[in-house]
Amino acid sequence: MLFHVHMTVNIPLDLDKTYVDDLKAKEKELSQELQRQGKWTHIWRVAGKYANVSIFNVASAGELHDILMSLPLYPFMAVEVTALCQHYSSVKNEEEAH
Numbered sequence: 001m002l003f004h005v006h007m008t009v010n011i012p013l014d015l016d017k018t019y020v021d022d023l024k025a026k027e028k029e030l031s032q033e034l035q036r037q038g039k040w041t042h043i044w045r046v047a048g049k050y051a052n053v054s055i056f057n058v059a060s061a062g063e064l065h066d067i068l069m070s071l072p073l074y075p076f077m078a079v080e081v082t083a084l085c086q087h088y089s090s091v092k093n094e095e096e097a098h
């Protein structure tokens with residue numbers, strides 16, 4: 001199942017910089033591992049914002065939920081999830097959309 005996920009990060013300015021840098025490093029490590037596994041298939045910075053637009057390819061909404069909850073920066077994120085399905089005009093084969 002494909003999901004479009006919009007993540008906006010809001011880290012309080014008074015948090016310890018070393019702690020924040022550690023969270024960001026752990027976030028990057030987990031994100032890249034999920035990308036290598038093919039579960040986090042796209043991540044794009046939203047220009048001008050501390051936000052990203054991502055595409056996840058996972059087995060279920062439950063799996064996506066567990067992944068999002070496990071993100072080190074999750075406590076500082078506003079997350080919007082949109083489930084995606086095949087558009088009838090798409091030339092991509094169905095394998096990619098499911």
Ligand SMILES: O=C(O)CC1=CCC(=O)O1
Binds near residue numbers: 029050052
């Ligand atoms: O910087 C972000 O948009 C938050 C984030 C998600 C994965 C990652 O490495 O950073």
